[in-house]
Amino acid sequence: MSKSSILYALFCLAVIGGFVTTIRSGFSPFAQGGQRAFVHTAYGPTHK
Amino acid sequence: MxxxxxxxxxxxxxxxxxxxxxxxxxxxxxxxxxxxxxxxxxxxxxxxxxxxxxxxxxxxxxxxxxxxxxxxxxxxxxxxxxxxxxxxxxxxxxxxxxxxxxxxxxxxxxxxxxxxxxxxxxxxxxxxxxxxxxxxxxxxxxxxxxxxxxxxxxxxxxxxxxxxxxxxxxxxxxxxxxxxxxxxxxxxxxxxxxxxxxxxxxxxxxxxxxxxxxxxEPSPWHSRLIDAIIIGTVAALTLLFIAAIGSNTHQLAAADFTTTIDAPMTSQVIKGITLTNPAGTAVTIAARADGIDNGWVDVDLSLVNAVTDQSYGGYVLVEHYTGTDSDGAWSEGDRRNRATLSNVPPGRYDLVIELTGHRWVGPGQSPASAWGTADVQPVSIVLTTGGVFAGNMLLALLAILLWPAILWALHLRFEQRRTAPVT
Incomplete structure (x- = not known):
């Protein structure tokens, strides 16, 4: 196995570790959190 | 020799x-x-x-x-x-x-x-x-x-x-x-x-x-690509397995309220929500208004720590519209929606809910002639903890698949150069 493959395997382990950490801490950069980042600013149907 | x-x-x-x-x-x-x-x-x-x-x-x-x-x-x-x-x-x-x-x-x-x-x-x-x-x-x-x-x-x-x-x-x-x-x-x-x-x-x-x-000439990327596909597949399957295990959610609170359409905002509170995970908790607040039609309900949410007054806000919009045009009947919107709060610290919380119902007035309609939604609409609120954020999982999968994708592109480029007609 090449050096790049070993580095990639370690990277995958780090990603999985990070994913487990987000589950344990309930963290997500995509959550609304305390902010209203995804508030709709327009109402009504978009049907044309 | x-x-x-x-x-x-x-x-x-x-x-x-x-x-x-x-x-x-x-x-x-x-x-x-x-x-x-x-x-x-x-x-x-x-x-x-x-x-x-x-x-x-x-x-x-x-x-x-x-x-x-x-x-x-x-x-x-x-x-x-x-x-x-x-x-x-x-x-x-x-x-x-x-x-x-x-x-x-x-x-x-x-x-x-x-x-x-x-x-x-x-x-x-x-x-x-x-x-x-x-x-x-x-x-x-x-x-x-x-x-x-x-x-x-x-x-x-x-x-x-x-x-x-x-x-x-x-x-x-x-x-x-x-x-x-x-x-x-x-x-x-x-x-x-x-x-x-x-x-x-x-x-x-x-x-x-x-x-x-x-x-x-053998592709210099081929063996690395095979390694990356094997490693990436194992990692992706592990990720999905962990996601399946961690997808359990716990319902901590639920309540039914009503909102009057086109009336001033009403405020409701669900008290006594206790979060215990010292590392933080993912909170999902789902709102549902099954009777809404040609209208929408703004659901402003604040999860307030009863001791520190620290507030974590969210917003849910439930809406549904129907009508007919030259193509026939149409509908859009979702009567169920949710807000997610990330990494909320442990403690006792109150969930403050502010509801505002609206009737949609279409082009050429007066508010009095708008049809569909009744004047009073029931809205259900459910608060759950735990689960897996889909965005996190997609980000992790993308990160895992990035290297095999790069190697695949390099391998394809090499093969194209190898098999290209000599110019």
Missing amino acids: TETAATVRALTCPACGGTIALRAAGYTVSLVCEHCGTTLDAADPEVRVIAAASAAMTRPEIPLGTRGALDGEQWEVVGYLERSDGESGWSEYLLFNPYLGYAFLLDDGRRFSLGWLLDRLPESAVDGLQYASETYRRFGTPYKTWVRFVVGEFYWRVAVGEQVRVTDYVLPGKMLSCEENDEERTWTLLELLDRGVVERAFGIDKRGNAGAPAPH
Whole structure:
């Protein structure tokens, strides 16, 4: 196995570790959190 | 290692008077004077002139007479010729070992390949040819080549302008090359040599990596791509397994409220929500208004720590619209929606809910004539903790798949360059 493959395997382990950490801490950069980042600013149907 | 026997015999070129070394006496048929380029008949004791020099002399990069070891065998360069197919050119060295016979060292300007004449014919296979239990796929279309320059001695009568028709069959690292003319057909097996092997063996400058790959050059990305696919698949499956385990959610609170359409905002509170995870908790607040039609409900949320007053806000919009037009009936919107709060610290919380209902007034309608939603709408609120954020999982999957995708692109690019027509 090449050096790049070993580095990639370690990277995958780090990603999985990070994913487990987000589950344990309930963290997500995509959550609304305390902010209203995804508030709709327009109402009504978009049907044309 | 095999020692090369003393087979060198000195001859005098009848054209220029120069001394020529006949290195494979007894095997060599034609000899091209390395001083003047005249082609001589080495089989004739008088060393008769076959053809006068027709091209300016070129000094091969590996001089004639140079010896070097390839795969543990000693070889001596006895002949050199240059071929062209009209679009590109390459060089071929004829190597000689008195115990092993002849071999070809093909130089495409970037990599070297070592070749031998086959003593048996390859067999036909479904998608190419089979030789020594390996299947070779045809590469490109047959093409004509001719000798542009020749010097040294050869076991066949070679001369500038000699033409053969070539058909190549390849597998990574090897090539079967069929050369034929009106008199004969020969098969040569070429094996791509590792970088630097020939340079070290014959003491020439190391080649760079520029230029198009050889037809039988293995992709340098292939093995890494296979590794990455295996590692990435295992990692992705592990990720999905962990996500499946961690997707459990716990409902901590639920309540039903009502909101009056087009009335001022009403505020409600769900008290006594306790979060215990010291590392933080993912909180999902779902709102549902099954009766809403042609209207929407704004659900403003604040999860307020009962001790510190720290507030975590969210917003949910539930909406649903229906109508008809020239295409028929249509509907859009979602009567169920949710807000997610990330990494909420442990503690006792109150959920403050502010509801505002609205009726949608379409073009050409007055508020009084708008139809659909009743004046009072029930809204259900459910608070759950735990679970897996889909965004996190997609981000992790993308991160895992990025390297295999890059390797795949590099591999494809290499294969495109390898199989591209020579320009």
